[in-house]
Amino acid sequence: MxxxxxxxxxxxxxxxxxxxxxxxxxxxxxxxxxxxxxxxxxxxxxxxxxxxxxxxxxxxxxxxxxxxxxxxxxxxxxxxxxxxxxxxTLPKAVKRRINALKQLQVKCAHIEAKFYEEVHDLERKYAALYQPLFDKRREFITGDAEPTDAESEWHSENEEEDKLAGDIKNKAIIAEKEAAAAEEPNPKGIPEFWFTIFRNVDMLSELVQEYDEPILKHLQDIKVKFSDPGQPMSFVLEFHFESNDYFTNSVLTKTYKMKSEPDKADPFSFEGPEIVDCDGCTIDWKKGKNVTVKTIKKKQKHKGRGTVRTITKQVPNDSFFNFFSPLKASGDGESLDEDSEFTLASDFEIGHFFRERIVPRAVLYFTGEAIEDDDNFEEGEEGEEEELEGDEEGEDEDDAEINPKKEPSQPSECKQQ
Structure with missing residues (x-):
């Protein structure tokens, strides 16, 4: 050379x-x-x-x-x-055989897509089994039902130590406990359950503004609804609110549309179902309570007379509730700009996180145990990378998370955009 x-x-x-x-x-x-x-x-x-x-x-x-x-x-x-x-550098005969292998790989990708469709059917089946437990969870959170002694019994890891310490202190403070029990407040359910989860999870707390907090304290439940059999793959997040001073909706929804098929132009990029678009809903804000906009004053000068007038104008405002007015994925072949692509990708990530982590393991995010587990897992990965220093960089991150079928019918409280 x-x-x-x-x-x-x-x-x-x-x-x-x-x-x-x-x-x-x-x-x-x-x-x-x-x-x-x-x-x-x-x-x-x-x-x-x-x-x-x-x-x-x-x-x-x-x-x-x-x-x-x-x-x-x-x-x-x-x-x-x-x-x-x-x-x-390979002979033409060998290249020809490699092309045949690629044809087989495309067929494998289409079989894999069918596999994930059946996985979605299983998700739908088991979601029906989870739901009675989630319904009871909501009753305990809202105070509509009280758990029995058997239901509220829980053995901690330090149970023996706790028992020993309790025996030592028990006789000395039993009278004090009885007196305090009569005066101890007994709020209904578990106050601010979901709002506490929002505060605990960084991905969510970054979206919440100070003026969003009073509204989120009225959040009573979050549900995941999967698309019906035979319908396009999708899932819906339902946010259930008690009556409040901010909007009249009892349910706010967000629908995530999914696709589980290889791209015709790039079939080898298929790694499982992916979210491709999402739809929000219209929030019926009460007068003066819309936190997604703010009113500003602007002065205007008349070109001829030179007089000045002040006008008011509404402009977008940062708020978690913009989550229900998502950016739309481009469906006309036009590409989005870099900022829009990042915003859309972040939205998809949050939707998947609600579906896969927050809703199924809500109590552990409330107590912080799930967050500690996540942190420990990340530290383990970093340690492993240090031990393998000198080798090639690790594998690509996990596949884009699975995402389900159809747009189920929306609750009447929240009109589809």
Whole structure:
């Protein structure tokens, strides 16, 4: 490979090839005096030889630079060791067989898509089994039902230590406990259950503004509804609110549409079902209570008379409740800008997190135990990376999370946008 074939940050040597055409062996070949030439050497040949000599010196200087040599070596290594360069060296008969393998891989991707469709059917089946437990969870949270002694019994990991400490203190404070029990407040249900989860989870707390908090304290339940059999894959998040001073809806919904099929243009990118779009709902805000907009005053000057007037204007405001007015994925072939793509991807991630983590394990996010588990898992990954230092970087992150079928009918309280 010639030097000029390698891409580096250093300028190419345009006359480097002339080193072979016009070799310089010493002062015997060239004699210069008063801008005239002797020994019958043509002026153009002598000039070319002079340029070649300068080029050779420049090449020597450049090639002695360790940065240039490192860049050249890196370029040579990348050219000679990339998988694509290796494939190009294979005989046509072998390439033909590789193409056949790719055809088989496309068929595998379509079978995998069917597999995930059946997984979604199983999700729907087991969601029906979970729901009675989630309904009872809501009753305990709202105070509509009180757990029995058997239902409220829980054995902690430190039960023996707690029991021993309790026995020691029991006799001394039994009378005090009885007196305190009569005065101890007994609020209904578990106050601010879901709002506490929002505060505990960083992904959610980043969305919540101070003026959102009083509204979220009225949140009583979050449900996941899967699409019906035979309908396009989707799932709906339902946020159930008690009566409040902010809006008249009792339920706010967010529908996430999914796809489980390989892309025709890039079938090998298929890694399972993915969220492709989402729809929110209309929030019926009470007068002056809409936290998703703010009113600003703006002065306007009349061009002719020069008088000034003040007008009021509503502009968008940061709020968790913008979650129900999502950005729409482009369906007309036009690509979104970078900021919009990031916003949409974040929305999909939050929707999946509600579905896969928050709703099924709500009490553990309320107590913080699930968050501690997540933190420990992340620390373990980091430790493993340190131990494997020197190896290639780890595998890509887990597949984009699975996402279900159809848009179920929306509750009457929340109109689909």
């Amino acid at each position: 010639k030097v000029e074939d390698c891409e580096t940050d250093f300028p190419k040597l345009p006359a480097l090839q002339k080193i072979e055409t016009y070799p310089i062996t010493g002062d015997k070949n060239i004699q210069m005096a008063d801008n005239s030439f002797s020994d019958g050497v043509p002026p153009d040949s002598l000039e070319a030889a002079k340029n070649a000599s300068n080029t050779e010196k420049l090449a020597d200087q450049v090639m002695q630079n360790p940065q240039v040599l490192a860049a050249l070596q890196e370029r040579l290594d990348s050219v000679s060791h990339t998988p694509s360069s290796y494939i190009e």
